[in-house]
Amino acid sequence: MSHVWVWLEQFQGKIPSIVWETMGVARRLADVLGTGVTAVWIGGAIANQAEEAIAMGADIVQVVEHPALADFRFEPYLAVMTHLAKEGTPQAILIGSTARGRELAGGLAAELGTATLVDALEVSIEDGRIVVIRPIYEGKLFARTYVERSPAIVTIRGRAFPKPDPDPGRKGEIRRVSIELDPLAFPTEVLEWIQETEGEISLNEARIVVGGGRGVGGPEGFEPLRELARALGAALGATRAVVDAGWIPYKYQVGQTGKTISPDLYIACGISGAIQHLSGLRGVKVIVAINKDPEAPIFKVARYGVVDDLFKIVPALTAELRRRGLAKG
Amino acid sequence: MHIVVPIKQTPDTTAVLTVDASGRISWGDAPLIVNPWDEFAIEESLRLKEKFGGKVTVITLGPESAKEALKQAVAMGCDEAILLHDPAFEGSDAVVTATILAAAIRKLGAVDLVFMGKESVDGNSAQVPPALARRLGWPLLAYVGKIREIDPAGRTIVVERILEEGRQVVRAPLPAVLSAMQMNEPRYPSFMGIRKAARMQIPVWTAVDLGLAPEQVGAAASAARWPVVFAPPKQEVQCEFIQGESPEEIARLLVDRLLAEKVL
Ligand SMILES: Cc1cc2nc3c(=O)[nH]c(=O)nc-3n(C[C@H](O)[C@H](O)[C@H](O)COP(=O)(O)OP(=O)(O)OC[C@H]3O[C@@H](n4cnc5c(N)ncnc54)[C@H](O)[C@@H]3O)c2cc1C
Numbered sequence: 229m230s231h232v233w234v235w236l237e238q239f240q241g242k243i244p245s246i247v248w249e250t251m252g253v254a255r256r257l258a259d260v261l262g263t264g265v266t267a268v269w270i271g272g273a274i275a276n277q278a279e280e281a282i283a284m285g286a287d288i289v290q291v292v293e294h295p296a297l298a299d300f301r302f303e304p305y306l307a308v309m310t311h312l313a314k315e316g317t318p319q320a321i322l323i324g325s326t327a328r329g330r331e332l333a334g335g336l337a338a339e340l341g342t343a344t345l346v347d348a349l350e351v352s353i354e355d356g357r358i359v360v361i362r363p364i365y366e367g368k369l370f371a372r373t374y375v376e377r378s379p380a381i382v383t384i385r386g387r388a389f390p391k392p393d394p395d396p397g398r399k400g401e402i403r404r405v406s407i408e409l410d411p412l413a414f415p416t417e418v419l420e421w422i423q424e425t426e427g428e429i430s431l432n433e434a435r436i437v438v439g440g441g442r443g444v445g446g447p448e449g450f451e452p453l454r455e456l457a458r459a460l461g462a463a464l465g466a467t468r469a470v471v472d473a474g475w476i477p478y479k480y481q482v483g484q485t486g487k488t489i490s491p492d493l494y495i496a497c498g499i500s501g502a503i504q505h506l507s508g509l510r511g512v513k514v515i516v517a518i519n520k521d522p523e524a525p526i527f528k529v530a531r532y533g534v535v536d537d538l539f540k541i542v543p544a545l546t547a548e549l550r551r552r553g554l555a556k557g
Numbered sequence: 558m559h560i561v562v563p564i565k566q567t568p569d570t571t572a573v574l575t576v577d578a579s580g581r582i583s584w585g586d587a588p589l590i591v592n593p594w595d596e597f598a599i600e601e602s603l604r605l606k607e608k609f610g611g612k613v614t615v616i617t618l619g620p621e622s623a624k625e626a627l628k629q630a631v632a633m634g635c636d637e638a639i640l641l642h643d644p645a646f647e648g649s650d651a652v653v654t655a656t657i658l659a660a661a662i663r664k665l666g667a668v669d670l671v672f673m674g675k676e677s678v679d680g681n682s683a684q685v686p687p688a689l690a691r692r693l694g695w696p697l698l699a700y701v702g703k704i705r706e707i708d709p710a711g712r713t714i715v716v717e718r719i720l721e722e723g724r725q726v727v728r729a730p731l732p733a734v735l736s737a738m739q740m741n742e743p744r745y746p747s748f749m750g751i752r753k754a755a756r757m758q759i760p761v762w763t764a765v766d767l768g769l770a771p772e773q774v775g776a777a778a779s780a781a782r783w784p785v786v787f788a789p790p791k792q793e794v795q796c797e798f799i800q801g802e803s804p805e806e807i808a809r810l811l812v813d814r815l816l817a818e819k820v821l
């Protein structure tokens with residue numbers, strides 16, 4: 229029976245956690261369907277990623293190496309994926325719901341004449357068919373969806389599924405596939421990378437996020453939040469109001485026109501809780517709100533609230549974590 | 558330069574949504590708006606027009622009432638607007654929407670750039686831009702945070718794409734398909750623009766106009782199915798307010814709670 233496929237997204241050789249979460253879903257589906265998992269690695273040169281994929285649950289790893297594939301570019305990656313899918317007839321292709329993942333998924337759906345189910349929160353098999361529950365309207369509603377044709381293309385929401393534990397004893401097969409690629413057929417060119425997350429915990433993968441809003445008062449008002457984030461091993465987040473004010477760069481923005489995050493804990497400091505901010509907090513388990521205004525809407529979604537000045541509470545929180553030996557940095 | 562901006566009319570993001578027993582979604586009397594991401598694309602296209610000359614055409618696939626969204630774009634400064642409407646289009650998924658948009662863009666003739674929103678705030682899929690790029694056979698530059706340069710004579714564009722790890726700077730030949738992140742402050746409609754929009758007769762193109770057969774469009778051609786839409790289980794969070802004599806005491810009580818929740 230045809231396999232469930234997983235795309236091994238990588239950045240400079242490193243595979244992000246969302247890919248392994250996706251692998252966990254693929255493994256579960258394949259076991260229910262009585263089939264296997266094929267992982268696809270596309271890149272400039274492979275090191276030990278294929279073995280890693282097998283340890284994480286793949287039965288077969290297809291490896292496509294080519295200098296033209298060193299950096300992610302939509303067109304050549306899509307050409308490789310389309311070629312492989314036409315040869316291998318997967319029953320589903322699972323992809324992490326990242327920026328690259330969603331582009332690739334959309335391209336594949338168009339090339340293979342099928343459809344994508346984006347941002348799966350739940351994936352199950354019903355009557356032999358893959359059924360996905362996904363948020364729509366910024367998470368205000370859910371839809372139960374499936375694809376009428378094969379393969380179903382599904383992107384998996386980050387931090388919605390557990391990352392499997394690696395099993396170094398698992399056996400699998402590594403298949404090197406050579407594909408003729410005419411570099412001239414893909415005229416887009418990556419000129420440079422401006423890496424912005426070096427040494428920082430990424431908002432997408434963070435277990436804890438400390439968010440700051442207009443209540444921080446100015447660019448320097450983020451300092452106590454940064455201190456707290458360091459102590460917690462947390463990522464920093466922000467509202468659009470402070471991004472628009474130029475207090476902090478756009479990459480920190482959480483919300484409808486920023487990032488969607490799903491940490492276990494979100495500490496909102498000086499944030500009113502506008503609906504466009506809350507729609508970026510779809511999967512958060514526990515929200516703590518620190519706000520001077522007891523009527524602020526953020527308290528309607530918060531599990532714990534502190535009605536006080538953030539400049540008093542945030543440093544006290546950092547000090548308390550240090551005092552109890554809970555602080556990371 | 559001729560820039561085409563495909564826009565979608567969506568419910569206001571602050572609307573309260575309900576689903577009835579038959580699965581119909583309602584947003585009460587909340588207004589319909591231009592998808593906020595598409596406003597970034599409109600604004601950026603108008604700036605390019607101001608710099609390089611040319612025109613901006615907005616198109617939408619939707620019901621007759623979606624003309625209101627097109628008028629909003631014209632009032633902001635777009636030059637032409639076209640509604641793609643046909644009962645046969647109903648139920649089109651992202652790929653089929655892209656097929657229809659591609660046919661309309663080809664019919665428009667010489668186009669240098671298609672500028673879309675990153676995603677729609679109702680469908681939340683971000684699938685139409687990549688699918689449209691494939692249907693047109695043009696390069697895709699999705700998640701654009703900044704246009705660095707355009708060389709209309711050399712027919713190239715350089716943009717910064719915002720990805721998880723940072724910004725990828727990419728050069729591509731024109732024509733190309735772009736999708737916009739939050740990259741500017743969209744302008745308000747001008748008085749002149751509103752007058753122009755009010756008078757404008759917006760052409761409606763049907764499947765026949767686009768040379769598309771009934772089986773190529775609508776629900777029949779679409780592979781995605783979503784038979785059930787429902788309101789997510791209400792997470793009744795009761796906020797527990799932490800009070801204390803001093804910030805130190807509040808911090809201590811809060812850390813106790815967070816340890817008990819196992820989120821630290
Ligand atoms: C189309 C569209 C898209 C949008 N997208 C986003 C988005 O992606 N993300 C986003 O965040 N917003 C977004 N917004 C904006 C959103 O509507 C709000 O304007 C914004 O979230 C408000 O930010 P804020 O909470 O920082 O500011 P405010 O609403 O001004 O709130 C500041 C809060 O700080 C409190 N405060 C002040 N001083 C202190 C102090 N010393 N200690 C404690 N509390 C204090 C105040 O009581 C107040 O509640 C969008 C809006 C639109 C129309």
Ligand SMILES: Nc1ncnc2c1ncn2[C@@H]1O[C@H](COP(=O)(O)O)[C@@H](O)[C@H]1O
Nearest residue numbers: 563564618673674676677682683684685
């Ligand atoms: N019905 C439509 N008509 C015109 N453009 C659309 C339509 N649906 C989506 N788009 C465009 O595709 C982008 C992404 O939408 P989506 O793929 O639905 O998330 C939007 O921001 C629009 O630019």
